Amino acid sequence: MSSNAERDFVTAHLDDLHADLDAWLRIPSVSADPARAGDVAASAQWLAQALRRTGFPVVEVWPTAGAPAVYAEWPSADAGAPVALVYGHHDVQPVDPEEAWTYPPFEPTRVETPAGPELHARGAIDDKGNVAFHLLGMRAHLAATGRDTPAVTVKLLVEGEEESGSPHFVELLHERRDRLDCDVVVVSDTGMAAADVPSAVTAMRGLADAEITLRGPGVDLHSGSFGGAVPNPLHAMASLLAGLHDESGRVTLPGFYDKVRPLTERERALMGRVPFDEAAWLAGPAASRAATGEAGFSTLERVGARPTAEVNGMWGGYTGPGHKTIVPSEAHAKVTFRLVADQVPSDLAEQVRAWVEQHTPAGIEADVHVPAGGVSPCASDLDHPAMDALLRSIGQAFDVPGEDVLFTREGGSGPEADLVEVLGAPLLFLGAGLPTDRIHAPDERVLLPMLHRGAEATAHLWRELATVPFAGR
Structure with missing residues (x-):
């Protein structure tokens, strides 16, 4: 791989990211278990301290009727700089059945594999790993650009109930609407198609x-x-x-x-560019004997777009x-x-x-x-100039042109549609997970080089978003 200032800083400070995860993943912040409410609160406090240590001048723990959320803000010194809001969550799934785990779920364990070092723990990627790389990414952005403040105003909203359906999230968005105003929302609760396939999620069901x-x-x-x-x-x-x-x-x-809404020819063509080995998928993350589903659609279309x-x-x-x-x-x-x-x-x-x-x-x-509410689907605007900034950022982290970054769709669901509806901002996804990460299952893990690239990509993103002509700026 080539060298750039952001990558050099990330590479020189990987131990900081690993130490943060080692400490944070030991907190069993299972929001679905009332007995773990204290641990979820402790997770929020840990993140708040980590954000202050990173340099964010505004860090607050916001209480809700359920678990607390963490808010942070680092204003840009540049007049008229765009505002980016990062969304993630600090709660994790239950670990049952615990006997199915190879390593204790709340004792982070590093495992060397042919693909690179993995970190095994509940929350390693969903979503503590995806949030933690922003700490290093912000430091890399400042160091690489020589700035004292980021090129865009960066806000973070990290909730504590996503794994329980985000029951109080919409209320929180309305209550704190004035603090959350932004030009673009960046969701870090997703992943990429494969470790060697730089890609960006564009929709969630x-x-x-x-x-x-x-x-x-x-x-x-x-x-x-x-x-x-x-x-x-x-x-x-x-x-x-x-x-x-x-x-x-x-x-x-x-x-x-x-x-x-039917898939357009363009959408199907974009999904068709993503390399997909169905036999390997069945033998690996799907752990299934056959693929099935709605006739007339590919497996990737079935799990992401139907x-x-x-x-x-x-x-x-x-x-x-x-x-x-x-x-x-x-x-x-x-x-x-x-x-x-x-x-x-x-x-x-x-x-x-x-x-x-x-x-x-x-x-x-x-x-x-049928419980009231539910989760609405959401999608990015593929033609928004902020999307080009995201693709360039991911491309730089993978040493490919932005136009070579592929589009994928996330089959899962989250409160992203609420963010778009309440805040009225375009939606981007930047995550470092892989289909093999076993999220929500025993032996959740993250491929550490993916987190390293996530940190670099976010460092590039703040610089790239500063060039986007957002409406009204």
């Missing part, structure tokens, strides 16, 4: 969920005396869920595709040792839906209820619970 309960007999019944003569809720649930997709892999909810429905859990009756010969009184299922551009999470409640009503047999009573 939305999310809605539902819980379905089917009730039959008033009590569990003896299967010998009543089986075959009364409706079995588990049979009905199995049939219901089996019909969630048609023979072409399309979701059968009425109206589900009515608002789906809406889906997944059964997350189904239960009822007796599941203990041996046999209990019953017709169960109830059956339950949890289902989630990933949404794409122009779909609205609130539409799912009516669609799910209509679908369940159409497929509930006589003698079965159905109850559908």
